[in-house]
Amino acid sequence: MNPNTYAVYTLGKNYFKNKAFDKAEKCFAELVELDVKFADVFHMLGIIMHDKGQFDKAISNYKKALSINPKYTEAAINLSILLNDLGKYNDSKEALVLVQRSVTDENSKDRLVKGKLANMHSELADIYKSMGEYQEAIDEYKKAVFLRPNFADIRTRLAVTYRDKGDIKMAFREFLDIINSKPTYVPARINLGVTYLIMNDYDSARKEFLKAIELDPGNPSAEMYFKIIKQKEEK
16 A cells, blocks of 8 residues: 555545545545455445435445455444345345354454444344234344343343244243343343243242342333232232
């Protein structure tokens, strides 16, 4: 890289870092004209276009960044997020595959990327669940759990989806695994109690709701379900 090109590149990055996007865009456009193939330049252009609402240009730049560096995880994540926001769920999933390949590379230790990827799988699962596509939701939640088995909130949503699908056995297994690994996680206890309640096992349900209230005094959901049990037992 000649000194003038490097100066433009450095200036553009500084503008970008300080969120002076218009000035940064001019610098990066100059580099593109010079046919400088820097993945981060196209990634930053993608972010700028995304910020301006020029989504087609943002997608194009993210893809150019990935064509230069297929393991550019941040570009793949931003591309997937944008596609997901635009309702292009299949394309979003394809972008996630690129990230997953990089993340699961045995040389990769980027925990932040794994966390982001897990959350993105979970967001896709939430969409599938809202559409009543339970098996697709389960598949996405399981991908998220594979990447981040310690994310109790995602595991709880997986267990709830099993229950909604009618697979009570798997729901119980997930809820109990969560509680064994994180006994103080109240949402899992409440949902386990609800599952017992559905199965008319009032004693087990009462135990979970009381434990939830003990851990989180005044929890409205736990108190409501506990009152339901008392009402059923009084009939």
